[in-house]
Amino acid sequence: MIGSLSEEEFLQKVLAFHGHAAPGVLLGGFLVEAARAHMKEGCLFDIISETRQCLPDAVQILTPCTVGNGWLVVQDLSLYSLVMYDKHTGEGCRAWVDPAKLGNFPLTYEWFYKLKAKKEQDGEALRREILDHGFEMISTRPVQMKPEALGHKSKGAIVTCPTCGEAYPVKFGDTCPLCREGRSYRYC
């Protein structure tokens, strides 16, 4: 079981949403449930994903938290970890893939540390190892969010950019962030 889902149900949701049964999403599912096990029943929680790779999709598949509804924030530190916390009290749990626990799981270790080219990995066996032992690869600890990290941050007043005519929060200054950054920063 991954939370309330059978393995088969979880895999189907991963395929439908993420597009393929990526080892990172599978392991991410165990991170979500390892953290959730420490939350009070019925608590409304927010989540920080400390990587933008794979893990945000496990969160979006298994919880009501999405990037667009703001209950999931991606703080990309390139760490395979997440923080789940009560959005009112800030009490919660951090869960991470613990390298010290990967010794007995060679396929996961090789994949996690990128020691083998993808085409040399046995993907099926790797997924099996994660699905059978995901919880054993994870450590957790309690966290307390700082008061300034809680609550809704308002965008403030919205105005029209005098340069491009698009709408933006006035707190960014006299022009919109894209005009300030140079509108051709990544495309022209």
Place this chain on the structure above:
Amino acid sequence: MIGSLSEEEFLQKVLAFHGHAAPGVLLGGFLVEAARAHMKEGCLFDIISETRQCLPDAVQILTPCTVGNGWLVVQDLSLYSLVMYDKHTGEGCRAWVDPAKLGNFPLTYEWFYKLKAKKEQDGEALRREILDHGFEMISTRPVQMKPEALGHKSKGAIVTCPTCGEAYPVKFGDTCPLCREGRSYRYC
């Protein structure tokens, strides 16, 4: 129709994923489809969402692009716009909510510029206005991604942080990003 979905199907998917029929997700659906109309049939595309509010969920509901699979990148400029582009050629389309086109849509204008408190808005009428006229509120233009913005960026080699024992990409330096930033940056 929103892409291949009926209005009812789209609304059901929005409720299931985002949690409520937020005007921003509805309008976001029209941004997605306005851009997609300019893409070649069958082309594999990536998307940049230029806000993290609501719009990423419209993308994740209507396309194969998710935050976790990397085909959706959130570049939070606080602009209600997206860029959709062919991941091989970089040709694509930018779509944005155009304030110059909102004059005939007073409920959307008031909501978009936050001129009325939420409890004074007529949410049902606002959603109706967006669902009936979403495409008329949007402008698009062709874009060409810069070569450096295309292709997969590798994380490079993964090592174990000597301070905390977690795994991180060595390109970040001698310790992991969280130890460098101070592990109590948002929680303790």
